[in-house]
Amino acid sequence: MSVATNAPSDDPSPAGPQLTEDEVVARAERLARTLVDRQAETEQRTFYAEDVHEQFRAAGFYRILVPRRFGGHEFSAETFLRVSTALARGCPSTGWMYCLGAAHALAAATFFDERAQTELFADGDFISPATINPSGSARRADDGGWIIRGTWPYCSGAPYATHFIGHTIVESAQGAPGTPLLFIIPRSGWTMLNDWGDQLGLQGSGSHSIRIDDAYVPPHHALESVHLSEMDVSRGTVGRRLHGNPEYGGGPLSFMLLESASLAVGMAQGALDAYEELMRTRKTMFAAVLRAEDPDYQLWYGQAGGMIAAAEAAVRNAAQQWSAVCAAGPSAFTREQDLRIATICREVIRLCWQAVEGYLFRTAGSSSVRLGSRIERVWRDMSTLHSHVGVGVLLASVATREFTKARFGVR
Template identity: 50%
Template sequence: MTAAGGWPGNIYNVGERHERPRETDMTDKIGQPPAAQAHIPTDAELVRRARDIGPTLLARQAETEALTHYPEDVHEAFRAAGFYKMLMPKKYGGYECDAQTYFQVVREIARNCPSSGWMLSQSINHTLTVASFFSEAAQDEIFASGEFRAPLTAKPEGTAELQPDGGWKISGTFHYNSGAPYSTHMMSHAIPDRMPDGSKPTPMLFVAPRDSYTVLDDWGDVLGLKGSGSNSIRFDDAYIPPHYALPGHTFLSLDPKVAIGRRIHGNAMYAGSTLSFYLLGGANVSTGTARGAVDGYEELLLTKQLPNPPFSRRSEDVDYQRWFGTASGQISTAEAACDAYARQWMDLSERVAWRREEDLRLSGIAREIVNSLCWPAVQTVIRTCGSSTIRNGQRMERVWRDFTQLYSHGWQLLFDVAARDLARERTGAALTDADWSPTFVEGTSGVAQHAA
């Protein structure tokens, strides 16, 4: 039985409690062939579905934090809405939806539950990396079930031992895997014990299927995004085949101009930069979170009185009106910037026009969305909302924690390094051997040996 609009009915049972899946319960139904694609929803339909589910996510934020990930019936509702298929190639039952639409959907989810927005986006963002840079043989196996949900961690952890057949044995614990509880795969980096070509070992990007790792029950002891399912993942001598790894490359270092995804799928979306897409993902969730803060502030304007004469509603006070209008304008600007960013990302991909400078320029836009628009807006509404509205469990208290967690994310390092490197690209200043650059190396690809 489903509710009106095709939603699973129990998604609206706000008071219903759900047991947290343990390690042995976290394996999804994987390996089944994708169902026939009877209908691909329009962009408008996908955004509407995200808006429809928003009030439920808002009402269940405390439950999501207690579970440390969104509940299983929310996961099933996201699946029924088609959110997990948005970036999946049509060849495997996906939608190949427009990048701008994808970001708008995620933004609506984050608006009502930042933890759920972050977990959803980090579960499916990296579909593009596999569809763009991994061989068609690898994609046929990885996308065989018709769904792909894979957290990706940037820091190399654990060990990767080269095997006689060219495959790899992975061991170790990998941290901050947002989306791990409902993952079908995971992606990360490791330093190999030796390289296939005998060169000096450098980081290797790999993807691993769900049956090769254990999701640890260790998330939640953080300030914010407590419900983002950012669990650690452990490998114990897990084998992955040669075509599931790209030795010598990170997910940021692959040149989009040599991506094979465009040839395989006939869609320029699978020939774009990973750095700027990843950073837009974070800026987009930040924008949705900040919009949720402004929503909460508007509700307070309509329901709370001034603490001093004439004790009228806050909505009638010129100062509160100005504070609201300023914060709302900042977030409207951030939303417009996210949408324009997504369009520029697609335009560069369609024109095969990616250069390091363009990647770094877009990264600067993401930086300003987070630091110059969203952060000041959230500070304004928290500074003026009143201490009685930020008690434990209240909306404004939770959004303050969640945005602070976002603001302290490791992308701040990427923002600053990208700003430095943009100046170097523009002025011709050379990188030294000791410098690390976050964007791709032009003219190189880790898929050449797997492209057949």
């Protein structure tokens, strides 16, 4: 989006005119170091603390993808993903909750019209969980709007959210199949349920359910017969025309998966940090030398480190490819391009998991992977990442097949 500069900034305000893309990433890296020792409390609370939320707000994290005309930074997608990776390195749950809440400013700015965006971004900061599985139901209001009801689980980012993006089914007469509806609704229109925290991992990711009890959604806050993961951007988007910024015209499916891949890299980096500390402080069982001096541990660290570095390079390049395809014009962002970038994300996540599960977790030692240890927590969190429908099902099988079909023109 905007061009990054290397000029530092002392302006702490979220919309400070001097804030650069490099500086917002540096802020995330500094804050991430403070999150490491708070991982246990974050899991116990099931979301990151209010003071952390205020630090994110003051750092401008919730405005990274918000259009500049509405008080946002309008930074690049790559910058947002780098911030998410940094936070996940310090605390996977915190990184996940932040990323899957703040990321959807991009979708709101891409697909909703000017009137809706003026209302949605009125407060500057924007946090909106989004779920891809349709739930609940919608019926027409007298003025053409919608009355929504239902419960949507796995709404990561719900605790501090300003909005919610969901999919539902429009009620139809006489038992006919309903049509899909994508909608966005402010915090005043829904209730967060206290039902998160018993999962294997990502226990502090704020992925609570959201319940809506016959709330009204105006017509310009809803899109009929569409699904966010299947939106066609090849004929242009409202956001591209409104803001003159090609990144408000990119494929939403590949961007969603870039989020997951970036988070996986951050989690794996955190595990490697913990393993490095063990290398510097623990001795081997038999030779009684520091692990850093042992050939086997040198090999295992080097293998994992190289895999994680390769994954980071791949996801950074994939994000740059996403931006380049956006810049090439609407017709360049075909379904094939969207899915091709998704397959890169598949390999990024695979590399990260193989590094953590195959090298770091296995060789850290049982005393170093007790419940609550940093490597154990990353192992749990990455296991849960693989159970996410977007990773475990959509990315692993559906998107892979659909890419091949798109490439060969097979229906």
